[in-house]
Amino acid sequence: MNISFHTDAFNSAAFSFKKAVDWAQANDVHRIECGVIEGVSWIEGLGYFPHISLNNDPVRLKEMMAGKGVSFSQIDAAYPLSGLDGITLGVQYILKSLQWAKLAGCPNIATTDGLTAPEGLSDTEALELMKRSYGIVVNTAEKYGININIEIHGYFTTKPDYIEKMLGFCDSRHFGLNFDTGNSFISGADPVTFCRRFLDRINHVHIKDVSASLAAQSRGEETGIAVSHCSIGDGVNADNIVKCLEMLRDNGYTGTLSMETEGGGGPLIEKSLKWLRGAMQKLGISEEK
Numbered sequence: 692m693n694i695s696f697h698t699d700a701f702n703s704a705a706f707s708f709k710k711a712v713d714w715a716q717a718n719d720v721h722r723i724e725c726g727v728i729e730g731v732s733w734i735e736g737l738g739y740f741p742h743i744s745l746n747n748d749p750v751r752l753k754e755m756m757a758g759k760g761v762s763f764s765q766i767d768a769a770y771p772l773s774g775l776d777g778i779t780l781g782v783q784y785i786l787k788s789l790q791w792a793k794l795a796g797c798p799n800i801a802t803t804d805g806l807t808a809p810e811g812l813s814d815t816e817a818l819e820l821m822k823r824s825y826g827i828v829v830n831t832a833e834k835y836g837i838n839i840n841i842e843i844h845g846y847f848t849t850k851p852d853y854i855e856k857m858l859g860f861c862d863s864r865h866f867g868l869n870f871d872t873g874n875s876f877i878s879g880a881d882p883v884t885f886c887r888r889f890l891d892r893i894n895h896v897h898i899k900d901v902s903a904s905l906a907a908q909s910r911g912e913e914t915g916i917a918v919s920h921c922s923i924g925d926g927v928n929a930d931n932i933v934k935c936l937e938m939l940r941d942n943g944y945t946g947t948l949s950m951e952t953e954g955g956g957g958p959l960i961e962k963s964l965k966w967l968r969g970a971m972q973k974l975g976i977s978e979e980k
Contacts, residue, residue: 692939693979694967695722695764695947697897698741699918700954707738714957715761718964721980722764723756724801724949727788742767745787749795763797764947765869765895769842771805772824773817785828785839793835799895799947800837801869802828804845806914817847822860829861838894840869843885844915849878851885858892867892872932873899873919873951879911882931883938890942896935898967899951900926920953924966933970940976 698711706714708725715723726742734740743752756762768788770781781802788800802825809817825839832839847853858868870893875882886893901910902921906928923932936948950967954960971978 692945692971692976693722693764693947694720694964695724695949696720696960696964697767697949697951698723698725700950700952700960701741701956702918704954704956705739706741706954708741708743709755710738711741712756712759712761714954716759718961719980720964721760721762722947722949723761724763724765724767724947726767727791729784729787745791749791753795763792763795764949765799765801765840766792766795766797767801769801769803769844771845772802772821773804773812773845773847774809775811775820778820778824782824782827786831789828789831789835789837792837798838799840799869800832801840801842801895803842804847806845808846814847818853818856821847821857825857825860825866829863829866832865833863836865838865838867840867840894842869842897843871843874843878846914849874849880849914851880851888854889858889867894869893869895869897870935871897871899871915871951872928872935873897873901874915876901876928876931877906877910877916878914882928883934886935886938890938890944893939893944893946895946896939896944896948897951898923898932898948899928900924900932900963901928902926918953919951920959922959922966923950923952923963924970925962933974936970936974936976940974945979
């Protein structure tokens with residue numbers, strides 16, 4: 692398996708994307724995950740934003756990253772597809788991201804639903820809307836050879852029965868799951884049971900711990916954590932993460948483990964990286980570099 696991290700880790704530190712790549716190189720991490728935006732922003736132009744604009748040249752960016760031994764594990768194009776604007780805004784956003792990802796050499800794109808039930812739609816209507824949206828997106832993704840992954844993050848995707856329905860929207864090897872250890876836990880589900888149920892559909896994994904205080908306050912009340920402020924291994928979800936890693940190993944998973952934790956400018960995510968590497972070593976999981 693290979694290790695990655697989401698550049699959300701450096702939101703509060705106001706890193707540039709290049710600085711996040713430099714962090715990866717300095718810490719012997721060879722994969723990176725980030726969000727994408729359409730258009731340009733002053734905050735990105737001034738170097739205070741660790742994500743990228745689709746206006747950036749993907750080939751030049753790929754070359755810059757390759758020079759530092761880094762490549763993309765996934766880009767985050769998770770505009771919610773469950774609402775009425777999912778098919779008008781979300782689909783177009785993902786389609787543009789697909790073209791960019793192909794040139795950037797990125798194999799995965801993360802997608803999701805909204806945090807809450809969509810206004811003006813029943814669950815059945817929202818699921819039908821998402822089926823149409825994913826049908827359009829996955830059809831294009833097959834042509835580009837890129838995986839479209841449903842991330843566990845919202846009202847529908849944190850419910851295993853709904854995830855099963857969603858994964859049945861399209862019959863494609865390029866359509867699967869971005870399993871998230873933290874979001875599955877904070878939603879009130881059991882991450883281990885969740886992971887076991889969908890082992891064969893997992894294309895990418897977010898590794899995220901949850902602090903005891905956040906769990907006490909929000910477990911079963913929230914569907915996702917924007918960025919965990921708990922180092923991996925220091926929270927109440929650490930044992931679940933180890934069990935999920937063990938299951939992934941036994942099922943032959945060789946993909947990405949992407950850390951999603953607040954970086955604190957470096958120390959928190961470095962602590963998380965040390966813990967994850969230690970857990971992999973204990974489980975006999977080799978780190979692909």
